[in-house]
Amino acid sequence: MSAAMSRGFGRSAGAPTLEDVARAAGVSRATVSRVVNGVRNVDPVIQDAVRRAVAATGYAPNRAARSLVTRRAETIALVVSGADDDSPSASTAFAGRTVTDPFFGRVVTGVVQFLRPRSMHPVLMFAESPADRDHVVSYLRQGSADGALVVSNHADDPLPAQLAAAGLPAVVFARPALPVPLSCVDLDHREGARLAAEHLLALGRARPVTITGPTALPAVQERLGGFRDTMARHGVTAVPVAEGGFSQESGEAAMARLLARHPDLDAVFAANDVMAQGACHVLRDRGRRIPEDVAVIGFDDGPVAASCRPALTTVRQPVEDMAAEMARLLQGHIEHPDRPATTVVFAPRLVLRESA
Amino acid sequence: MSAAMSRGFGRSAGAPTLEDVARAAGVSRATVSRVVNGVRNVDPVIQDAVRRAVAATGYAPNRAARSLVTRRAETIALVVSGADDDSPSASTAFAGRTVTDPFFGRVVTGVVQFLRPRSMHPVLMFAESPADRDHVVSYLRQGSADGALVVSNHADDPLPAQLAAAGLPAVVFARPALPVPLSCVDLDHREGARLAAEHLLALGRARPVTITGPTALPAVQERLGGFRDTMARHGVTAVPVAEGGFSQESGEAAMARLLARHPDLDAVFAANDVMAQGACHVLRDRGRRIPEDVAVIGFDDGPVAASCRPALTTVRQPVEDMAAEMARLLQGHIEHPDRPATTVVFAPRLVLRESA
DNA sequence: CTGAAAGCGCTAACAA
DNA sequence: TTGTTAGCGCTTTCAG
DSSP: OOHHHHTSSSOSSSOOOHHHHHHHHTSOHHHHHHHHTTOSOOOHHHHHHHHHHHHHHTOOOOHHHHHHHHOOOOOEEEEEEOOOOOSTTHHHHTTHHHHHSHHHHHHHHHHHHHHGGGTOOEEEEEEOSHHHHHHHHHHHHTTSSSEEEEEEOSTTOSHHHHHHHTTOOEEEESOOSSOOSSEEEEEOHHHHHHHHHHHHHHTTOOSEEEEEOOTTSHHHHHHHHHHHHHHHHTTOOOOOEEEOOSSHHHHHHHHHHHHHHOTTOOEEEESSHHHHHHHHHHHHHTTOOTTTTOEEEEEEOOHHHHHSSSOOEEEEOOHHHHHHHHHHHHHHHHHSTTOOOOEEEEOOEEEOOSOO | OOHHHHTSSSOSSSOOOHHHHHHHHTSOHHHHHHHHTTOSOOOHHHHHHHHHHHHHHTOOOOHHHHHHHHOOOOOEEEEEEOOOOOSTTHHHHTTHHHHHSHHHHHHHHHHHHHHGGGTOOEEEEEEOSHHHHHHHHHHHHTTSSSEEEEEEOSTTOSHHHHHHHTTOOEEEESOOSSOOSSEEEEEOHHHHHHHHHHHHHHTTOOSEEEEEOOTTSHHHHHHHHHHHHHHHHTTOOOOOEEEOOSSHHHHHHHHHHHHHHOTTOOEEEESSHHHHHHHHHHHHHTTOOTTTTOEEEEEEOOHHHHHSSSOOEEEEOOHHHHHHHHHHHHHHHHHSTTOOOOEEEEOOEEEOOSOO
């Protein structure tokens, strides 16, 4: 018996390997591998012996070694792709806005909901500069992740196109401004706006205004279009608009402008809950009662909607479901590389609370 | 020239390997490896040739292969470890609460702040059941990640102990209820509570009450202790207490109870901002003006603190800095396995806004 | 049904 | 300074 063997399982330090388990069970590496990976055609008796040996040695398969041969990382990247940030503090500020955004938390929730049962976990990445985007691409090309889930908060984010060009599996949240040959999940924004408009109309409001998000976003355009069209169809031809940036401050500013120009407004449709909340603050400060004097409807139904006062009536976007669907689509593309890109559109729902 | 070689770089499909680059540059694999990894002692001229070949072939180093030999995943796990969930919907509900919690977003922000410059990315994991925790441990033992950053929201989370027992590098956010030989970052909770108490005292409030978090948490105990001690030192001997669960609803309920028993209260110190917000709602509904009739102070200084009305005066916890420090500590433990565990305590700061 | 053997792509001694 | 070589631990034909 060699010195090495007399040391026990052949290694004094380091984790036990297949080799160690094989020796302990008195079989070959191949057999242990088959048992560990649940491949059929293994004698139950041997199977048992192997399992015992695995437990005895405390064996854990080495992921790198496995990936090297299977060519699968069993990991996917969840990329938050923001606008290019030109500010000097870019490196420290980065996606703080986004990460703190409850919307992001809901996306994570949905993605994890799908991944967890499959024992997979997302790698979080932020891309806000050309260098970041290249990094994401090379991360995937290195095989560190099998595919990417992209959530952009910028209208013409170049990342989806880069990913598509590199032939990497990816799925996008919300249809990009420029069409890209990638699968994506989206909401029927027009329908959401219609829901809001009809509710306001049913409430008898005839002087509505709307606070939009950055108009470069297709989603923003559709919400605006859907709202106006529905109002027009019911005889309300002019709907004053103020553009916001999805932040509470921008919502406050937009509301203030709208109030100055249209003091007689009786309803507000904001492109997201956070801006709606900002609008509520301004409205209250100006002495308007909500919903008596002014009805307010938000969009998203994020955590703030229920926790602010008055609680927000809003158009719910099933973000968790959408995110889970993204993960499902991505898995499909990873397993079937030539599956064509598809778009899955979700239906919004009006959630009635106190503000309208 | 062989058929294989005439096909170009030797492979009709698959990503280019070191071998391909070496051939294109007319050098050995080892040299290419040195250039790619920035190792010195390589002739500048050759270095250039290699770089050119890398660009020409579109080479990207295979992470699995590298990890296999370096024994480093260059990845760390960010684990959100919740209480065991017994509800039937556990698998779908999981850490939704936590992920949507802005606190979590701040942790991610801080961790990424440290990791990003190092081109590393965190893998998100949730652990809420014994099975989940075992999974986290085996994930690390497989070498999928080099270490773990643990954020528990449960007093006696067994995960830190499991990690320590397995000898895996890990750092914990907030000192665990049971001492564990792991590094951790924490806040000086007593000091934070002292800050709040002194401010209330300076405001002339003499009938304060406090809404705590789950009292099993050491942090909660210290905030309570610090608040009471400071009050006592200034002659306020009895401070009514109501226990909450960190949620807005629990804050509302606690406030209602307190109000019923002590209608003459003139100040509230809540263990977090969310409960403080809930308290404000109840106070307002009962006709109390804030801060004129009742001064309210929260804890954390999360996103809600600034966005609710009245904006919350609160004790700021530098979560981002703490999270970044966690990552830094973890890196130290990964690179120097026998470095002893340490605890880094951060100082809180009082942020004055409108509520007190 | 099981074992032997050939790599996956890369790094790191060790030679030259 | 550069090349040669030996694996890292695993999966997977291919024989038996």
